[in-house]
Amino acid sequence: MPIDVEKVTSAPPVRAAAVWDDRDVRLYHLALGAGVPETDPGELRYVFEGHERGLQVLPTFGVVAGGTGGVGFQVFDTPGMDIDLAAVLHGGQEITVHRPLPAAARATTVTRVPAVYDKGKAAVIVQESTLVDEDGAPLLTQRNQIFVHGEGGFGGDRGPSERLPAPDREPDLVLQVPTLRQQALLYRLAGDWNPLHADPATARRAGYDRPLLHGLCTFGIAVKAVTDRLLGGDATRVTGCRTRFAGAFFPGETLRLRIWAASGGGRAADGHRLTATAVERDDAPVLTDARITVTDTPTPLH
Template identity: 90%
Template structure:
């Protein structure tokens, strides 16, 4: 079996360097659509290193810090994992922020696989990765779920349910966010070179009529929107965020965000629940079970 559960879960953590500077941060934010309008002081905080309040860094940048395309995906370097990337689907993402990310750092990541779940037709690799600052202390911890089609049915634990359904009342805010036709080509510069997001032939082999946008890009755009509209544009207030990737999104389409604010107090923080859909495809689900927690 391409996934040896005992071997991968008992393997020592993978440690890797994660080095970035403010150019990487600016490029990441631009790939999320930051800088529009180009004279907005709030938008300039994401893309202009000379802003009087300093450059702020969205916590989702920590997922691609160091140009890895996805901090935590070093799991594919672990013993016991030998899988076809065309069978892989990023199912969910959760980030816990320990302290705001700096605009430049010589950091490190430590990644392990605490569990592999059996979903019948698919196996789910649970990855946990901690981004350590230059002082060796955690900046953020992330957990993501990687679905591997065709690798389930080995008799393992199905895992816990982590659903976070949207409230059954009207959202406090509905907004639409346009994307560019070249959005995926921009986001690839963060380090995720999967041809599914650029090559039409690869996309067709995967069952899509054209390349799709990275799930982490739509997630980053959603977290940015909540930061701007609900947190006075202050990314340092974000203490955590999570989502389930529920469907594909094509570059050039429009995201529709439904946000429920002040739904629940969690350890002194406020949680904002949200869903994201594709406007042009009759609100087809894109992100579900999503939340941003903030001070």
């Protein structure tokens, strides 16, 4: 079979350089839609290096730091991995923040595959990548779930259930976030060059009438919205976030975010649960099983 689970999970980690500066950070935030309105001090903190409080960095930047694009396809060169990238779907994302990301750094990504699960019709590759600084100290760890259609049924472990359904009550906050028709073209500059997000012919071959917006872009938009509305615009308060990519979202559509305080009691430190849907398509699901965990107090940058 194309995936040799034992070889893949026992392979040594893949190490890659991840170097970025404030230009990369500003470009990433602009690709999420930051900077509107252009005179808002809260928006300028994402995009203007001369802001009086400094340039802040959303933790979701960590998945594209160094131009990796976020999914980390470098693991597909691992011994025992021989799959068709056309069968690959980014199913879920989880980020753990060890320290707030600096606006410029020379770092290293250390990536491994701790597990491959058998979902019957598909295999799920769990990829874990830790971003470490020049001293070897971790900045951020991300875990991706990569679905590979047609590679299941090999008799392996199905893996744990990671569903996190929305609370059974009305949301505490509902936001509508418009996106740009060229948003995917902007986000590609962060390093994800998959033509599905730019080439209409590729999108049609995949069953869509036009290119999609990257799931990680949609997720970044959601994390920014929660940061702005519920965390005083302070990205250093985010300690982790996760989501499942539940459906397509197209550039130019409006994202509807439904947000709940995780405890139901409104304590910020308990975090926030959320879902995202496409307004123009009768609230078609886009993000589900999502959560953002936070700290009560900002973490100073070092």
